[in-house]
Amino acid sequence: MYGIRGETGKESAVEDERHELVSQVLPWVLIIAVATVELIRDHTDVRMIGVGSLATPAPALAAIGGRPRTVLMVSVAAVAVTAYVAIDRHLTAVGAVLLVSATSVYASVVRRRGAARLSQVQRVAETAQLALLRRMPRRVGELRLAARYVAAETEARIGGDLYEAVVRPRDTRLIIGDVRGKGLPAIRTSAAVLGAFREAAQYEPTLSRIATRCSEAVARLDEGAGEESDGQRETGGREAYGEGEADPEGAEHFVTAVVVEIEGPVLRMVNLGHPPPLLLTADGTRFVQVPEPVPPLGLAHQHFDDFPVRVQAWQPGDRLLLYTDGIEEARDADGRFFPLVRRVDALRDEPTPALPDALLGAVSEHAGGRLRDDAAIVVVEWSPDGVHEP
DSSP states (O other): OOOSSHHHHHHHHHHHHHHHHHHHHHHHHHHHHHHHHHHHHHHSSOOOOOOGGGGTTHHHHHHTTOOHHHHHHHHHHHHHHHHHHHTTSOTHHHHHHHHHHHHHHHHHHHHHHHHHHHHHHHHHHHHHHHHHSOOOOSEETTEEEEEEEEOOOSTTOOOOEEEEEEEOSSOEEEEEEEESSOHHHHHHHHHHHHHHHHHHHHHOSSHHHHHHHHHHHHHHHHHHHHHHHHHHHHTTSOSSSOTTOOOGGGSOOOEEEEEEEEETTEEEEEEEBOOOOEEEETTEEEEOOOSSOOOOBTTGGGTOSSOOOEEEEOOTTOEEEEEOHHHHTOBOTTOOBOOHHHHHHHTTTSOGGGHHHHHHHHHHHHTTTOOSSOEEEEEEEEOGGGTTOO
């Protein structure tokens, strides 16, 4: 399975190292420059303006990204330079530097502790996300499958992209979805959808019934959240959330999704507000549109008793590509969206196991190495008798 942080996590670590390097270099350059000017001013006849006060911000600069020990060393140096400059002049300058130094060291300690706590929360959320997404089988009868998931993190706000495959004797059923919102509430919603799908896909006779069961599971989360909100209002609503914070469970839940059934040469799909799948054939790459738009899970069962199903024929060697909006909505530095069809069409020669990684690489390149939203990809190839086998 593709690493949950992917290249984004590595680049974030590199950026942190750059910040730390800058916070280590600039303060020392400032202190050395101040000391040099003051020494020249005191021991030569060259007339220069006094710059001793410029050493005051050096500890604060070091605290931006430096470790507490680095900030402490810069503070000692700044105090020493200021004390030399302030002899027989303005001793209050030393007090100012001492105050800035103490505040900077404290700020550095607090920042490092906060970063450690945030990293721990991210790891917990990542582990919970990966626990939901079971490894996709590489081969199921005449089907070859590949799936990848990459989480783009904004602080600890892990997203809720999901996918699953259920294999039955006569067909294979799949789902890919994107949960509204971020963080642990999104993971909770993902768990509800996947649990409902895994059971319904085994026993329900139609895709419409599977989609209904998943939509009802999401709606039940709203009912439970409503009961919890009532209880919080009765007790002042302060137990779980701080003053001024919104209740994350109070928002309405919904999940865009595509539910697919593959039975030999026939594809059946129900699209519930999700980006349309792509069909890769010998003739090119095209979207597979549904006959009628359907609301997302959580709302869909309130508007439809029987969902419209798209029936699509495909040929041996054709591939179906399912994805979440983190792929098509990735933007470059000029704000242009990722040209999905054109880039996928250019990757048609990639074998199925390598196609998700190749597409993620293209998206990352387009977005300047940073995915701003989670991205999930599932590729299914009809490969009877070893068609396209590597």
